[in-house]
Amino acid sequence: MGGSAFGKFIRAGLLAGTCLVAAPVAAQDEDVEARLDRLERLVTQLVERLDAKDGELDARQAETVIQTQQALAETRDLHERQEALAAQIDESQKQDGKGFRVGNTRVSYAGYVKLDAITQRTSAGQVGSSSIVRDFLIPGAIPVGGEASGWDTDFNARQSRLVFKTATDVGGEHTLGSQIELDFMVTPDGDERISNSYQPRLRQAFITYDNWLFGQAWSTFQNVGALPDSLDFIGTTPGTVFVRQPMIRYTAGGFMLAAEQPETTVTASNGARVLPGDDTIPDIVARYNFSGDWGSLTAAGILRNLRVTDDDFGTGSDSALGYGLSVSGKVQLGERDDFRFMGTAGDGLGRYIGLNIVNDAAVDANGDLDPIFTYSGFGAFRHQWSDQLRSSVAGSYFKADNPVLLTSGAVTDESWNVLANLIYSPVRPIDIGIEYMYAERTTEDGQSGNLQKVQVSTKYSF
Incomplete structure (x- = not known):
């Protein structure tokens, strides 16, 4: 597989994986933090394999990796904000007891x-x-x-x-x-x-x-x-x-x-x-x-x-x-x-x-x-x-x-x-x-x- 083709494969795979993680933080069958950690390890492994094959990243491949890392960081930030919101909702429910606010x-x-x-x-x-x-x-x-x-x-x-x-x-x-x-x-x-x-x-x-x-x-x-x-x-x-x-x-x-x-x-x-x-x-x-x-x-x-x-x-x-x-x-x-x-x-x-x-x-x-x-x-x-x-x-x-x-x-x-x-x-x-x-x-x-x-x-x- 040539470096350009391999770079496209990496770009598509990493972006797809990032979208999957960023979606409804999403799958309820796995812990979100574990999914993010696993995806980060995958990025690292792919970069190492790319270096071993081509010796160095071209500009487009480097941009893809940077975008992926940024997406991961944004996903982590989104997850943290969702957790904070959930904590606020939980605290509000504790205060309200069995009921609602008008x-x-x-x-x-x-x-x-x-x-x-x-x-x-x-x-x-x-x-x-x-x-x-x-x-x-x-x-x-x-x-x-x-x-x-x-x-x-x-x-x-x-x-x-x-x-x-x-x-x-x-x-x-x-x-x-x-x-x-x-x-x-x-x-x-x-x-x-x-x-x-x-x-x-x-x-x-x-x-x-x-x-x-x-x-x-x-x-x-x-x-x-x-x-x-x-x-x-x-x-x-x-x-x-x-x-x-x-x-x-x-x-x-x-x-x-x-x-x-x-x-x-x-x-x-x-x-x-x-x-x-x-x-x-x-x-x-x-x-x-x-x-x-x-x-x-x-x-x-x-x-x-x-x-x-x-x-x-x-x-x-x-x-x-x-x-x-x-x-x-x-x-x-x-x-x-x-x-x-x-x-x-x-x-x-x-x-x-x-x-x-x-x-x-x-x-x-x-x-x-x-x-x-x-x-x-x-x-x-x-x-x-x-x-x-x-x-x-x-x-x-x-x-x-x-x-x-x-x-x-x-x-x-x-x-x-x-x-x-x-x-x-x-x-x-x-x-x-x-x-x-x-x-x-x-x-x-x-x-x-x-x-x-x-x-x-x-x-x-x-």
């Missing part, structure tokens, strides 16, 4: 998909096939005074949840964000025959600006962080403060102060629940949170103005003071265990406790309100058997001091429950568990009923 607003999402398979029986009455008592424990709705039911089984995915959050950059001196949260619990129009379609419902929707919160969120009187690790929607429902509602809240460090939606629930003389809708003064909640390596502790107090007017019962208008105190927390017991608890007592707290087991007050023949005193609490112990396996055992109790002459004997006097579960997480986002629960309710006239439930759940959090 201008100076970061939009993120979270939630979970959950399937519940529940079989339960009641000792003193049948729960209807469309009742929400078949989805999760509602202590005040446990049947009493009837015949025992058989075991009833239902599957549902209604607890599946979507959470959308925003955070907008408004300058270093302020923070602005929002959150909207949806699920499909306690909504109408679903069926178990054909489609199992259920409407979404609003759980939370609020705006945060610096230390302020405006919108619907967990009541400041409730400590969500103390709730047990259960498969049931709440778990220790009889002893739990559980309310979401609109509010305005201010937070400074561990201190929180809120004005929240007022709503008086009243028991009429026949035991029926009446919602007067005559409230004028918001419920006022003050709370302080303590935390450390040992865990967390929360103390919260509430003041309420309970109110009815003449158009509700036709016997005049009246208002009464409601108040309460709740102490709750989560204490670490070594590296693998924790204990969670809550204790609450007060007058006129009815709708805040156990999904409104009893009402806030009863009304007498003159239209005067008599607030109902209640006390309640729960304890839950969680043990981590391994990185993938954990269990919780928990129990709760509720007691009401009903003015029986005003409420009749049909209202709930006390309720309690216990549960135990085993939850397996084969990988971090997935929980597969089984739980047994026993719950009981007793009315003021001595009737009682219990509910037994076995629940198997699979949950994928994202």
